[in-house]
Amino acid sequence: MEQTRVPPPGKRLKRVVSPVSLYPSKPLCLSDRLSLRAYIANRVTDKLTPIHDRIFCCRSGSAADTQAIADVVTYQLGFHSIELDEPPLVETAANLFRASCYRYREELTAGILVAGWDRRKGGQVYCVPIGGMLVRQPVSVGGSGSSYIYGFMDSNYKPNMTKDQCLELTAAAVSLAMERDGSSGGVVRLASISKDGVERRVILGNQLPKYSTH
Amino acid sequence: MIKNTQCYRPRTDLLLGKKKKKKKKAKKAKKKKKKAKKKKSTSCTSGKHKAHFTKMATLAVRQSPVGGFSFENCKRNAVLEGEANKVGYSLPAARKTGTTICGVVFKDGVILGADTRATEGMIVADKNCSKIHYISPNIYCCGAGTAADTEMTTQIISSNLELHALSTGRVPRVATANRMLKQMLFRYQGYIGAALVLGGVDCNGPHLYSIYPHGSTDKLPYVTMGSGSLAAMAVFEDRYKPDMEEEDAKRLVRDAIAAGIFNDLGSGSNIDLCVITKGKLDYIRPHDEANKKGVRTGDYKYKRGTTSVLTKSVTALNLEVVEETVLTMDTS
Secondary structure, three states, X not given: OOOOOOOOOOOEEOOOEOOEOOOOOEEEEEEOOEEEOOEEEEOOOOOEEEEEOOEEEEEEEEHHHHHHHHHHHHXXXXXXXXXXXXXXXXXXXXXXXXXXXXXXXXXXXXXEEEEEEEOOOEEEXXXXXXXXOOEEOOEOOEOHHHHHOHHHHHHHOOOOOOHHHHHHHXXXXXXXXXXXXXXXXXXXXXXXXXXXXXXXXXXOHHHOOOOOOO | OOOOOOOEEEOHHHHHOOOOOHHHHHHHHHOOOOOEOOOOOOOOOOOOOOOOEEEEOOOOOOOOOOOOOOOHHHHHHHHHHHHHHHHOOOOOOOOEEOOOEEEEEOOOEEEEEEEOOEEEOOEEEEOOOOOEEEEEOOEEEEEEEEHHHHXXXXXXXXXXXXXXXXXXXOOOOHHHHHHHHHHHHHHOOOOOOEEEEEEEEXXXXXXXXXXXXXXXXXXXXXXXXXXXXXXXXXXXXXXXXXXXXXXXXXXXXXXXXXXXXXXXXXXXXXXXXEEEEOOOEEEEEEEEOOOOOOOOOOOOOOOOOOOOOOOOOOOOOOOOOOOOOXXXXXXX
């Protein structure tokens, strides 16, 4: 199609994501705000989408694109899991995301973090940014607010933290980013995935840690 | 906002007064189009004649999904626009409904509300149009954006959903309608300008979704869409409470739409409501005539005899009856 590629004026998910890989469990954490430029279409979006029982994905970028991709991958992964007759691997889910994101990279604006637990490698985090790269990382951030917390995550993350330390770290990171990024805000959603299941938590606006220096 | 709906193909060969270009014919032959019934126009003579539109066959229901995105019609639209502009004509603009639509979930069900003004640019095209569309007996959908798009999209999904309900043997769920709508809108990448508020009650309770033209959806307890959505959302954010009674919820929706009507130029006229509960459906049109046309208090007509007659002369005109025809009136 010869038209110039203008970014779609649809809703954009701009927010911060930071799943932290931790053995054996993994907290996922997201802030919620769907913005149509100056108007917030949904101030309590759930950007933590379950793909399978123990696999979640954090969505950033265009809401329509990421919802559509997540639906497609949920279907593909469910089918694959039934064929195997066992829970799917997180790496498989991440590869399915990467396949869609890379093939349609010209048309899509989707930055996704896939995180979950499986029996083979335990807790894992895979990053599938815009363009369709796939890389496994112990800790990853994404979204428009992520630029503000790279330093925070680099300095505060230590391997082999406990679950509660991880949850605190991610909640703090997202709160800091929400403080500074105009497109992020609302509530903070956390999900902790382990062998025993998924534990979801919401931190409302008035319960967020306060960091304001002025 | 799209310039041409998919059902119409403007006859630019008649508009421009020359034969269709060969390369366009080849392109059309290559594309896998649905069957098109081409009607030859016999009345187009001068260049001043308005473009004659032929209608393509309606979209096939339950079309098997084609992989990827199909931009064939966008290419065609761009070519047509270029050609029309060269000659000095502009393609007709799609009629939009600057709108306020909203929905709220209350204790037993959902209430959908909409205004009734349809605008064409700065003119009110329809003072009392119906924006709450039927999807299934337990699911209704309000539409904002391009009027034709919302109308057609809801009709397509309604018919597909009925087929689906017949083949599953179950009452259709709101989530199904939501999936069908979002997948169709995503496939067209926002070129179908339909922003919808979908609400209904099914076996799992009352549900309310908002669906944007690019295909993203949100499931929320209260949603607003359209140009007046900010005004309506302000009312909702102030007064919404979970598990409201029906009367309170109706009042809230009425006030939200009224806020949109009085504070947004694109919305106006009356307020339509649709109350959907488990056993009952109330399609209240109009619920509130917020903008009734006033009655004139004075009149400039004068009574007979106000002006006195001074002289009067009657002249008979000699006319011949040339032709007499009798037209039967159908009074059945």
